[in-house]
Amino acid sequence: MNIKEAKQEIINSARAYFRKDETGAYRIPLEKQRPLLLMGPPGIGKTAIMEQAAAELGINLLSYTITHHTRQSAIGLPFIAKRVFGGKEYSVTEYTMSEIIASIYEKIECSGVKEGILFLDEINCVSETLSPTMLRFLQYKTFGMHPLPEGFMIVAAGNPPEYNKSVRDFDIVTLDRIRRIDVSEDFPSFKEYAYRNGVHGSVLAYLEIRKDHFYSVKQELDGKSFVTARGWEDLSRIIQAYEEMEIPVTEDLIKEYVRDEEIARSFSVYYELYNKYRNIYRIPDILSGDFPKGSLDLVSAPFDEKLSVLSLLVDTLNQEAREYADNLAIQKVIFSTIKELGDSMKETPDNGLPRQELCNRDVRDGVSYRDALYRKTGMMEEELRRKSDAGMLTREDGHNMKMAIKELRNLLRLMSLDEQGNGYEAAKEWFQKREEDRQANIRSTNSHLSNAFSFLDTTFGEGQELVIFLSELSAGYYTLKFVTECGNDAYYHYNKFLLLHDRREELRQEALKIFDAF
Numbered sequence: 001m002n003i004k005e006a007k008q009e010i011i012n013s014a015r016a017y018f019r020k021d022e023t024g025a026y027r028i029p030l031e032k033q034r035p036l037l038l039m040g041p042p043g044i045g046k047t048a049i050m051e052q053a054a055a056e057l058g059i060n061l062l063s064y065t066i067t068h069h070t071r072q073s074a075i076g077l078p079f080i081a082k083r084v085f086g087g088k089e090y091s092v093t094e095y096t097m098s099e100i101i102a103s104i105y106e107k108i109e110c111s112g113v114k115e116g117i118l119f120l121d122e123i124n125c126v127s128e129t130l131s132p133t134m135l136r137f138l139q140y141k142t143f144g145m146h147p148l149p150e151g152f153m154i155v156a157a158g159n160p161p162e163y164n165k166s167v168r169d170f171d172i173v174t175l176d177r178i179r180r181i182d183v184s185e186d187f188p189s190f191k192e193y194a195y196r197n198g199v200h201g202s203v204l205a206y207l208e209i210r211k212d213h214f215y216s217v218k219q220e221l222d223g224k225s226f227v228t229a230r231g232w233e234d235l236s237r238i239i240q241a242y243e244e245m246e247i248p249v250t251e252d253l254i255k256e257y258v259r260d261e262e263i264a265r266s267f268s269v270y271y272e273l274y275n276k277y278r279n280i281y282r283i284p285d286i287l288s289g290d291f292p293k294g295s296l297d298l299v300s301a302p303f304d305e306k307l308s309v310l311s312l313l314v315d316t317l318n319q320e321a322r323e324y325a326d327n328l329a330i331q332k333v334i335f336s337t338i339k340e341l342g343d344s345m346k347e348t349p350d351n352g353l354p355r356q357e358l359c360n361r362d363v364r365d366g367v368s369y370r371d372a373l374y375r376k377t378g379m380m381e382e383e384l385r386r387k388s389d390a391g392m393l394t395r396e397d398g399h400n401m402k403m404a405i406k407e408l409r410n411l412l413r414l415m416s417l418d419e420q421g422n423g424y425e426a427a428k429e430w431f432q433k434r435e436e437d438r439q440a441n442i443r444s445t446n447s448h449l450s451n452a453f454s455f456l457d458t459t460f461g462e463g464q465e466l467v468i469f470l471s472e473l474s475a476g477y478y479t480l481k482f483v484t485e486c487g488n489d490a491y492y493h494y495n496k497f498l499l500l501h502d503r504r505e506e507l508r509q510e511a512l513k514i515f516d517a518f
Contacts, residue, residue, distance in 0.1 A: 001181055001182060001183055001184070002183070002184060002186035002188075002189045003040075003044055003045045003046070003049055003183055003185075003186060003189050003190075003193075004049075004186070004189040004192065004193075005189075006038055006046075006049060006181055006183045007049035007052060007053055009036070009181060010036060010049065010050070010053045010117075010155060011053050011056060011057060013036060013153065013179075014053070014057055014059065014115075014117065014153055015057070016028065017033045017153045018059075018115050018151065018153075026150065026151075030141060030147075030148070030150055031140070031141070033141075033153055034177060034178055034179045035138050035141075035153070035154035035155065035156055035177075035178045035179070036153075036154070036155045036156070036178070036179050036181060037123065037155075037156045037157070037158065037178045037179065037180045037181065038155065038156070038157040038158075038181050038183050039157075039158055039159070039160060039180060039181070039182050039183065040157075040159070040160070040182065040183030040184060040185075041159060041160065041184075041185060041215070041217065041228070042159050042228060042230075043215075043226075043228025043229055043230035043231060044183060044184075044185045044186075044215070044228065044229050044230075045190070045193065045229055045230070046121070046157045046183065047063065047119070047121060047157070048193075050063065050117060050119045050155060051391065051394070051395075052394060053117070054116065054117050054391055054392065055391070055392060055393055055394040055397065056394075058113070058392055059113060059115045059116045059117065059392065060104075060107045060108065060111055060113055060115065060116025060117070060152075060390045060391060060392065061116060061117050061119065061390070061391035061392070062100075062103055062104055062107050062116065062117070062118050062119065062152075062391070063119040063121065063391075064100060064118075064119070064120055064121065065121045065122055066120045066121065066122055066123055066125075066126050066130075066134065067122045067125050067126060067127070069099075069100075069126075069130065070127070070129075070130065073098070073099045073100075074098055074099070074100060074130055074133055074134070074137075074143055075095055075098055075133055075143055075144040076095035076096035076097055076098050076099075076143070076144050076145075076146070077095065077096045078093050078094070078095055079093075079094055079095070079096060080092070080093065080094075081093075081094045094145065095144040095145055095146075097146050098143035098144055098146055100118070100143060101143050101146045101147075101148065101149075104116070104118060104148070104149055104152055105149065107389075107390055107391075108149065110386060110389050110390055111386055111387065111389070111390030111392060112386070113390065113392065114149075114150075114151040115151040115152065116151070116152050116153075116390075117152070117153055117154075117155055118148065118152050118153070118154050118155070119155050119156070119157070120134075120154065120155075120156040120157070121156075121157045121158075122157070122158060122159070123138075123156035123157065123158045124158035124159070124168050124169075124170070125158065125159075125168070126168070131168055135170070135171075135174050137154075138154065138156070138174055138177060138178055139173070139174060139177045141154065156178075185214065185215035185228075185229065187207060187211050187214045187215075190214065190229050190232075191204065191207075191208075191475070192475065192477070194233070194236075195318060195475065195476040195477055195478070195479075196476075196477040196478065197233070197395075198236075198240075198318075198319070198322065199232070199233055199236040200235075200236040200239050200240055200315075201274070201311050201312060201314070201315030201316075202239070202270070202271050202274040202275075202311075203232050203235065203236045203239075203267075204311060204315070205270075205274060205307060205308050205311030205312075206267055206270045206271075206274075207232070208307060208311070209270075209304050209307060210263075210266065213227060213263045213266065213267070214227070214229070214232070215227060215228060215229060216260055216263065218260070225259055225260040225261065226259050226260060227258050227259065227260050227263050231257045231258055231259065232257075232258070234257050235254060235257035235258060238253065238257070239271075249271060250268075251264065251265060251268035254267055254268050254271070270304075273304075273305075273308065274308055274311075274312075277305060277308045277309055277312065278312055280292075281298070281309050281312070283309075283312045283313060283316055284316075286313065286451065286452065286455050287313070287316060287317075287448035287451050287452060288448070288451065289447075289451045289454070291455050291458065291459075298459055298460075299459060299460060306465055307468070310456075310465060310468055310469050310472065311472075313452050313455075313469065314469065314472045314473060314476065314479070316448075317445070317448060317449060317452065317473070317479055318476050318478055318479050320441075320444075320445040320448060320482075321445065321476070321478035321479045321481065321482035322478040323441065324441065324442060324445060324478070324481075324482050324486070325478050325481055325482070326396075326399070326400055326403070327438050327441065328438070328485075329397075329400040329404075330400050330403045330404045330407065331431075331434065331435065331438060333400070333401065333404035334404055334407060334408060334431060334434070335431060337373070337376060337377075337380070337404075337408065338373075338424075338427045338428065338431055340376075341369060341372050341373060341376060341424070341427075342424045342427075342428070344372075368423070369423040369424050369427070370412065370415045370416070370423070373408065373411070373412060373415075373427070374412055377405060377408045377409065377412065380401070380404075380405055380408075381405055384398070384401050384402065384405065407434075411427060411430055414426075414430065415427075442486055445482065445486075446486060446487075446488055449482075449483075449488050449490065449491065450488060450489070450490040452469070453466075453469075453490040453491070453493075453494055454490070456469055457494075462494075462497065466494060470491075470494055470495060473491065474495075
C-alpha cells in the first residue's frame with residue numbers, strides 16, 4: 001500500500017470507529033477498535049499523513065515518539081493509598097495517571113472535541129522495560145489503571161528490522177489484536193503531495209528524470225547511505241529559503257539532506273543546470289507572451305533540458321494557482337465575517353437613526369461596528385489557537401486563517417484612522433477593493449497559462465512536450481483547481497484535442513489487431 005492509500009485507510013477507519021448508534025454509543029465498542037500499525041521504511045511520510053488525516057476529519061491529534069518515554073511516564077508513578085477491605089484499612093499501591101492519557105484529556109479540554117487519534121511512532125523500538133506495557137496498551141487500550149478515553153483511536157508506526165536494529169517483533173497475541181498495514185515508498189504519491197505542498201521545482205524535475213533516486217537505502221563499508229522522501233522535502237524547504245536570501249546552494253548543503261554522495265552530486269549538477277535553463281529561457285517572459293529568440297533551439301535540445309523547461313513553467317504556474325487558492329480562502333473568511341456582522345445589524349430596529357449612524361452601530365449590543373469587528377477578530381484568533389493546539393488544522397488552513405485575521409486587523413487600523421469611515425459600508429468598500437485586486441490576479445494567471453500553451457505549440461507543435469505539460473497541470477492540485485474554478489480556453493482546447501488523439505490511437509491499434517488476425 002502506498003502512503004496515499006494508507007492515509008485514506010486511516011480516515012475510513014476513524015469514520016467507522018466514531019460511528020454511533022441511535023443511543024449515542026459507538027457502534028464498534030472501544031475494545032473492538034483495533035489499533036492500526038503502519039509498517040514501512042523511514043522518511044516516507046507516515047507522520048505527515050497523520051496530521052493531514054486529523055485535520056481533514058476535524059478531530060484531535062496527539063503524537064508521541066514512544067522511544068522517548070520511560071515506564072514511569074507511560075504508566076504513571078506509584079503512590080500509597082488507603083483502602084478498606086472487610087472493615088479493615090490497608091495500604092495499597094496505586095499509580096498516578098499516565099502522562100500520555102493525561103495529555104489526551106488536556107487536548108479534549110483545549111479543543112472541545114472528544115474524538116481524536118493517538119499516534120505512537122517507533123512503536124517497535126521501545127525499551128525492554130516498556131515493551132510489555134506497550135503490548136498491553138495495544139491489546140487492552142489501558143496504561144496502568146487508566147484506560148484510553150472513548151472517542152480516541154490508536155495508530156502506531158514502526159520501521160522494519162532492515163532499517164533499524166532496535167526493533168522488536170510482536171507476538172501473535174498482539175498481532176491478532178491490531179491491523180498491520182505495510183506501507184512502501186511511492187513516487188507518484190509523493191509527487192501529488194509535493195505539488196500541493198510547494199516542493200521546489202528542481203526536486204520534482206530531477207526525480208521525474210531519475211525516479212530511481214527518489215528513495216534509496218544502501219549498506220556501504222563506512223555505514224548506510226540513504227535518501228528518503230522526507231530528505232527531499234526538507235532539502236526543498238532549505239533551497240527555497242536560500243534562494244530568497246540569495247545564498248548559494250552548494251553540494252555540501254545538499255549532502256546534509258541527501259545522504260548518498262552519488263545522488264547528492266548528481267542532483268547538485270542538475271540544480272545548476274536547472275537555474276541555467278531558468279535564465280536562458282526567461283520563464284516570466286514566456287508567460288507574459290514574449291517568447292525568447294533562442295526558444296526554437298529547444299526543439300533539438302536533450303530531453304532533460306526540455307523537461308526542465310516544462311517543469312519551470314509548471315512550477316511558476318502552480319505558485320500562481322496556489323496564490324489564487326489561498327486568496328480565495330482568505331477572502332471567503334473575510335466576507336463571511338463582514339457579512340455576519342452586517343446582517344446582525346440589519347435584524348435590529350433602526351430606532352429612527354440615520355443610515356450612516358445605523359451602519360456604524362450594532363444596536364443590539366450597543367457597540368460600534370468597528371468594536372464589534374474587533375471583538376469578532378479576537379474570537380477568531382482564539383479559535384485559531386485552540387484548533388492549532390489540538391492539531392485540527394492543516395498547515396494550509398492555518399496559514400489562510402492567520403492571513404485573514406491579519407487583513408481584518410489591517411481593516412481595523414484603517415477604521416481607527418478615519419472616524420467617519422469606521423462602519424459596515426466602509427468595510428464593504430474595503431472588501432470590494434480586495435476583490436477587484438483578486439480578479440485582476442485571476443486574469444493575469446489565466447493569461448500566463450494561455451501563453452504557456454501558445455509557447456509550447458509554437459515551439460514543439462502538438463507533440464509529447466505538450467502532452468507532458470498538460471499531464472503535469474492536471475496532476476497538480478492547485479493548477480487543476482484553478483482551471484476547474486476559473487476556466488481556461490487553451491487548456492480545454494488542448495485537453496480535448498489530446499483526448500481525441502488518444503481515442504484515435506486506441507481505434508488504430510484495435511484495427512491493426514483485427515488486420516493482423518486475418
